[in-house]
Amino acid sequence: MSNNEKIKIKPGTLLYPLPAVMVTAGTIEKNNIITIAWTGIINTDPAILYISVKKSRYSHALISEAGEFVINLTTEKLARATDFAGVRSGKNFDKVKELGLTLIPGETNDTPMIAESPINLECKVMEVHEYPTHDMFIAEVVDAHISAEFVNENGSYDFGRMNLLAYNHGGYYGLDDEDMGRFGFSVMKEKTKCRKEKEERRARRQAMRRNSVKRQSEQKGGSNSKSKHKSKKALNS
Amino acid sequence: MSNNEKIKIKPGTLLYPLPAVMVTAGTIEKNNIITIAWTGIINTDPAILYISVKKSRYSHALISEAGEFVINLTTEKLARATDFAGVRSGKNFDKVKELGLTLIPGETNDTPMIAESPINLECKVMEVHEYPTHDMFIAEVVDAHISAEFVNENGSYDFGRMNLLAYNHGGYYGLDDEDMGRFGFSVMKEKTKCRKEKEERRARRQAMRRNSVKRQSEQKGGSNSKSKHKSKKALNS
Numbered sequence A, B: 001m002s003n004n005e006k007i008k009i010k011p012g013t014l015l016y017p018l019p020a021v022m023v024t025a026g027t028i029e030k031n032n033i034i035t036i037a038w039t040g041i042i043n044t045d046p047a048i049l050y051i052s053v054k055k056s057r058y059s060h061a062l063i064s065e066a067g068e069f070v071i072n073l074t075t076e077k078l079a080r081a082t083d084f085a086g087v088r089s090g091k092n093f094d095k096v097k098e099l100g101l102t103l104i105p106g107e108t109n110d111t112p113m114i115a116e117s118p119i120n121l122e123c124k125v126m127e128v129h130e131y132p133t134h135d136m137f138i139a140e141v142v143d144a145h146i147s148a149e150f151v152n153e154n155g156s157y158d159f160g161r162m163n164l165l166a167y168n169h170g171g172y173y174g175l176d177d178e179d180m181g182r183f184g185f186s187v188m189k190e191k192t193k194c195r196k197e198k199e200e201r202r203a204r205r206q207a208m209r210r211n212s213v214k215r216q217s218e219q220k221g222g223s224n225s226k227s228k229h230k231s232k233k234a235l236n237s
Helices: A058-066 A076-087 A095-099 A190-214 B058-066 B076-087 B095-099 B190-214
Strands: A006-009 A021-026 A031-036 A039-043 A048-053 A068-072 A119-130 A135-147 A165-168 A171-174 B006-009 B021-026 B031-036 B039-043 B048-053 B068-072 B119-130 B135-147 B165-168 B171-174
Touching: A021 A058, A021 A076, A031 A048, A031 A058, A031 A076, A031 A095, A039 B039, A039 B048, A048 A058, A048 A068, A048 A119, A048 B039, A058 A068, A068 A135, A076 A095, A076 A165, A076 A171, B021 B058, B021 B076, B031 B048, B031 B058, B031 B076, B031 B095, B048 B058, B048 B068, B048 B119, B058 B068, B068 B135, B076 B095, B076 B165, B076 B171
Parallel strands: none
Antiparallel strands: A006 B135, A021 A031, A021 A068, A039 A048, A048 A135, A068 A119, A119 A135, A135 B006, A165 A171, B021 B031, B021 B068, B039 B048, B048 B135, B068 B119, B119 B135, B165 B171
């Protein structure tokens, strides 16, 4: 058997890994959380994304009515909640209560956000496209929030430390602790690469030190740390 | 600082982790590979997905002209190629040659597929929607192919062994070796969970044994292994 031997299979939704986000819908008083993997970025500037939701889902009505929703990124710590919110229906469960999650008000939307999620994206629905099994809600990100603990001292965001959750053909996976390279690494000169790696190691050490003293003191000293998320370029085709 | 303290940030494309797929466009004679993270599933049945591509990209013209493309999933082994195909333009590089990849013909499309990719999805463009920075090509998956080495003996697909690549805010990450649970694990009874875990361990051992003898023999014996990808339910909202 050659390593490249291919087998033709049923054309399916075999695009992985995907995010498994918890989407909040409704208001502080009447709300639901639905887990969604059928989501993605459509446009970079302004940030436009979508979620695909079955008409039969409880959140479909809530989102249609309000014309808004919030995307809450999920982490390894939230794996159980993420799964539960995808399996159980809001018709029968108060998922927020059931999962012990904390809802906090958004900036623009009436839809609340999940405090335990490291990133919250407040979205306003622009268009709805109907497809045979799912409706696609296309929305603009109108406000975004990050948990303070993931902001580096130079203002960059440390997604590496968030321990985000990936969905891979029915399984929930954590990401490796270290990246295999940053965008552009394949064409980077050896000298630049060495410098960047040194900077990253330093930033990581500083982040670890900062975390270990965070609970003891609100006061943080200055630092010259360079973030490992400095690059402005990205994989936005 | 409370653990749940939030900071308001610029609304951006902060949806992660995402797939970083290599999209092939064109023909065997004249083609290109472009790496795309702005992609996702829209509809489950039939399988409909999208890719968002800037008008200025070389592949935009190739896809528009042919009305088709192929999504090739990427792996840790393909991390360098994935990055290179996202950074360099097909106007200046023959990426396939440069990266030492193998193109093979598809079943339906004229667009070739990347042999080294574990999953190839042949897509026919249904609609194109224009947004400020990107055009969204919505397409149906008309044919799908899997590398033979990832098909279990009972016919299920072993996505865990593919070592798929995730894109997380500028970094390429591998997934953890073990999943944190399968879809539905949060509501599974303890007895069912034990049985499933036992089955998974057995399937994994058998896969490892199979791999170690694969190169010595084309002949494979029968087995009663139960796949860890048996569940028909999924996170398709």
